[in-house]
Amino acid sequence: MAQLLGLLLLSFFLTSILLVPFIDLLYNIKMRRKDQVTTDAFNKRTPIFDRLHGYKKGVPIGAGALIIGVVTILVLWASGLLGVKVNSWEIFILLFAFVSFGLLGLIDDVKKTFGYKGGGIFGLRLRHKLIIQIILAFIISLIFYFKLGYDFINIHWFGIINIEWLFIPLATFIIVAFTNAFNITDGLDGLSSGLLLICLTAFWVLAAQIIDRSLALFIALWIGSLLAFLYFNVYPARVLLGDVGALSFGATLAVVGLLTGKIIALAVIGGVFVAEVTSSLAQLLSKKYGTKKIFIVAPLHLWFQNKGWEEPKVVIRFWLVGILFALFGIWISIIQVS
Secondary structure (H helix, E strand, O other): OHHHHHHHHHHHHHHHHHHHHHHHHHHHOOOEOOOOOOEOOOOOEOHHHHHHHHHHOOOEEOHHHHHHHHHHHHHHHHHHOOOOOOOHHHHHHHHHHHHHHHHHHHHHHHHHHHOOOOOOHHHOOHHHHHHHHHHHHHHHHHHHHHOOOOOEEEEOOOEEEEOHHHHHHHHHHHHHHHHHHHHHHOOOOOHHHHHHHHHHHHHHHHHHHOOOHHHHHHHHHHHHHHHHHHHHHOOOOOOEOHHHHHHHHHHHHHHHHHHOOOHHHHHHHOHHHHHHHHHHHHHHHHHHHOOOOOOOOOOHHHHHHHOOOOHHHHHHHHHHHHHHHHHHHHHHHHHHHO
8 A cells, every 4th residue: 555655646746747837838739728619419509508618718628638648657667667466457458448538539629629620530520439439448348358357247235246248238338428427527627537536536445445456556646646637627727638538537437447346336436427427418318309408508517507606616516425425335335245
């Protein structure tokens, strides 16, 4: 544990040193949020979103790329030079999700920032990006099944249930769902990154419980880097994750949860993310098939903001709910094995 805490602090200090020049770099290359008209999945205007978030114009985006870079390098260094005993396939699956989904998000950031409208890779539409997410998640699920031997789910009151090859589509769905849940939640300063820190701390406890050093190492380095980023991301944010961070972190959070073998705990610990994506999905379905929208605006954090809650109040209260979900998820996991 002392070694992991030392690596966490190293990740924190390294990210802290690099963040300010990285923010300056984002300013210089004009990787900043634009004042643009946003649309929903049906290409319809979202005036409430534009009104509530117009002040974020000019804030640099893409800090997720730095976190991905720092954590990836430190994971490879720690598992190599420091000789930390790790499961190579676990490290591979974590870094594959971390980097591949990050690259997909980077494409989105470049497209939105520089207004690229041509064909080719930067001309990807929403359905194309979803297809790519499914493909990447499917590859990860295959590694879970064939290389790590995951063909089961662990459910409280029922114990370990062998579902064999059905684990592959289930894991694919969970990864894609959390990828988009995190992306949807990443709307207020400090909201998604703070919630992620809470979730990762809970999973760090579970990783220590099952003595998974590979997972514990990765989480420790990720927490350290996120702590440094959150200092610059709280209201009013000096830098934003961007889709490069949102897609990467959502997918990797799902992988972290799956590696613990506790799918129910993942849904509970990430309960705020689940609530956010559920509210957004319900809103989209009501727009398409219903006669009246369920919410005035979705997801939930926007609904509360539109009700008059100040942004920091929404964020802090969502963090508090996230802490309760995390504690409940840990409790469920502990009583499963007691």
